[in-house]
Amino acid sequence: xxxxxxxxxxxxxxxxxxxxxxxxxxxxxxxxxxxxxxxxxxxxxxxxxxxxxxxxxxxxxxxxxxxxxxxxxxxxxxxxxxxxxxxxxxxxxxxxxxxxxxxxxxxxxxxxxxxxxxxxxxxxxxxxxxxxxxxxxxxxxxxxxxxxxxxxxxxxxxxxxxxxxxxxxxxxxxxxxxxxxxxxxxxxxxxxxxxxxxxxxxxxxxxxxxxxxxxxxxxxxxxxxxxxxxxxxxxxxxxxxxxxxxxxxxxxxxxxxxxxxxxxxxxxxxxxxxxxxxxxxxxxxxxxxxxxxxxxxxxxxxxxxxxxxxxxxxxxxxxxxxxxxxxxxxxxxxxxxxxxxxxxxxxxxxxxxxxxxxxxxxxxxxxxxxxxxxxxxxxxxxxxxxxxxxxxxxxxxxxxxxx
Numbered sequence: 001x002x003x004x005x006x007x008x009x010x011x012x013x014x015x016x017x018x019x020x021x022x023x024x025x026x027x028x029x030x031x032x033x034x035x036x037x038x039x040x041x042x043x044x045x046x047x048x049x050x051x052x053x054x055x056x057x058x059x060x061x062x063x064x065x066x067x068x069x070x071x072x073x074x075x076x077x078x079x080x081x082x083x084x085x086x087x088x089x090x091x092x093x094x095x096x097x098x099x100x101x102x103x104x105x106x107x108x109x110x111x112x113x114x115x116x117x118x119x120x121x122x123x124x125x126x127x128x129x130x131x132x133x134x135x136x137x138x139x140x141x142x143x144x145x146x147x148x149x150x151x152x153x154x155x156x157x158x159x160x161x162x163x164x165x166x167x168x169x170x171x172x173x174x175x176x177x178x179x180x181x182x183x184x185x186x187x188x189x190x191x192x193x194x195x196x197x198x199x200x201x202x203x204x205x206x207x208x209x210x211x212x213x214x215x216x217x218x219x220x221x222x223x224x225x226x227x228x229x230x231x232x233x234x235x236x237x238x239x240x241x242x243x244x245x246x247x248x249x250x251x252x253x254x255x256x257x258x259x260x261x262x263x264x265x266x267x268x269x270x271x272x273x274x275x276x277x278x279x280x281x282x283x284x285x286x287x288x289x290x291x292x293x294x295x296x297x298x299x300x301x302x303x304x305x306x307x308x309x310x311x312x313x314x315x316x317x318x319x320x321x322x323x324x325x326x327x328x329x330x331x332x333x334x335x336x337x338x339x340x341x342x343x344x345x346x347x348x349x350x351x352x353x354x355x356x357x358x359x360x361x362x363x364x365x366x367x368x369x370x371x372x373x374x375x376x377x378x379x380x381x382x383x384x385x386x387x388x389x390x391x392x393x394x395x396x397x398x399x400x401x402x403x
Contacts, residue, residue, distance in 0.1 A: 070379040072298065076349065077288035077372040079308070084254055084278045087271070088114060089247040094267045101261050105252045105278060112263060112275065116248035123241035126234055133231030140223040147220060151213040158206035165199035256280040284366050285321065285356060288374045289328060289349040297381030298323060304354050309371045317357045320376060324351040352376075 096113040099105060256278040263275035286306060290298070298320060306316040327348040329336050354374060356363065 070297065070377060070382065071375050072290060072294040072378055073373065073375045074288050074290050074294070075371070075373045076290075077286055077306075077354075077374045079284055079366050079368050079370040079372060080287045081256075081279050081281060081284040081368045083259075083368065084252075084256070084280070085274055086111060086250060086252075086276045086278060087273055088250055088269050088275065089271055090114060090119065090244050091270050092116075092118070092248065092268070094263055094265055094269060097263060097265055099258050099261070099276075101258060103258045105256065105258060107252055107255050109252045111250045111252055111258075114248040114250070114269065116245050119241060119244040119248060123238060123245055126238040126241050129234040130231055130238060133227050133234055136227035137224055137231070140220050140227060144217060144220045144224070147213060147216050151210065151217065154206065154210035154213045158203065158210050161199065161202040161206040165203045167199070169199075250275075252278050254278055254280050255282065279368060281366060282360065282363050284363060284368065286318070286354040286372050286374060288352045288354055288372070288376075290352055290376075292327065292348045292350055295323060295350050295352065297378035297385050298352065298376060299378070299381045299384060302380055303377045305375050306354070306356070307373045308366065309373075311362075311365065314362070316362065318355050319357065321353040321355040324353075326350075 092114040094112055095115050098110045098112060105111070259277045259279050260274075261276040263269065269275060300320050300322055302320045304318045304320060306318060308314065308316065324331075327350050329348060354376075356366070358366070
């Protein structure tokens with residue numbers, strides 16, 4: 001009994017001491033924790049932390065409502081450029097190649113030379129044809145001059161024949177009364193009448209000769225026009241031949257860098273053969289494929305920020321240049337026909353062209369095909385969207401009123 005009473009008093013003595021003990025009889029640190037929370041600096045720190053958390057949360061909410069929800073991001077974006085494929089206009093063997101792979105070139109700079117001997121010979125042949133046409137013109141003009149002299153002579157002959165005919169007719173008229181009275185013989189009158197007929201025939205012949213000479217002038221003038229037409233056609237052929245001669249020297253049409261060069265000296269090329277490409281890096285742009293649910297507020301001119309995978313940490317600015325008039329699927333070779341077979345709705349993507357606002361040094365590092373992450377600030381489109389929605393609501397009300 002004494003042992004039990006002493007054992008029963010042990011817990012009571014522990015409680016009276018005011019220090020809780022665990023099963024092994026060790027005191028717990030509850031009192032130390034309670035005393036730590038009573039420290040003023042700790043309570044201030046906790047209060048400041050809570051206030052800062054509330055302020056940060058409120059700032060995040062405000063920033064999201066005013067800015068964040070209008071930021072449309074996509075990583076389906078790539079740098080593009082209007083790459084110019086260099087192809088010859090004429091066929092021939094490549095004699096010289098003036099550029100190397102990845103070389104920077106200027107517009108008008110020679111790229112390669114195609115053998116021009118055949119085209120130069122063709123141009124010389126056509127030039128000779130032009131000289132022949134000019135010679136024919138000169139010959140025809142000379143003949144026209146000679147024929148003009150023949151016309152003058154024919155007119156003189158006609159005048160002389162007419163004078164003779166008039167004289168003969170006068171003689172007939174004078175001798176006819178005398179022959180009737182017997183003062184002159186009938187033979188003399190008959191002779192005069194025969195001379196008059198001959199004179200009239202000579203007038204007709206001279207008039208015919210004059211008409212023939214005049215028509216010969218028209219024939220020679222037609223020959224001049226024909227030679228002039230032949231010369232004009234030859235000059236047109238010469239111009240085309242000179243174009244072919246000039247086309248044997250292939251030049252760069254834009255500023256850029258040479259890429260995909262496959263041409264070699266001695267290679268035979270045909271018109272349209274792909275020989276190399278010129279990439280205008282300074283005119284590079286970005287094509288971002290946004291989801292159709294992202295372009296509702298997107299408008300041309302809105303600011304854009306880019307981050308190129310090849311330049312981590314470098315923020316590049318730009319703007320929305322234009323939005324494609326259809327989704328990417330509509331411009332594919334085989335556009336989808338959603339009216340046939342089973343239908344599964346898929347969010348479509350719309351290509352958006354983004355202009356780049358960067359320094360020449362940065363542009364020199366951007367090449368077509370690089371991956372880009374783009375973010376468009378569409379806040380400016382909210383007012384336009386709200387106005388369109390109000391206009392549509394008013395239109396619906398007017399349509400309902402008319403019905």
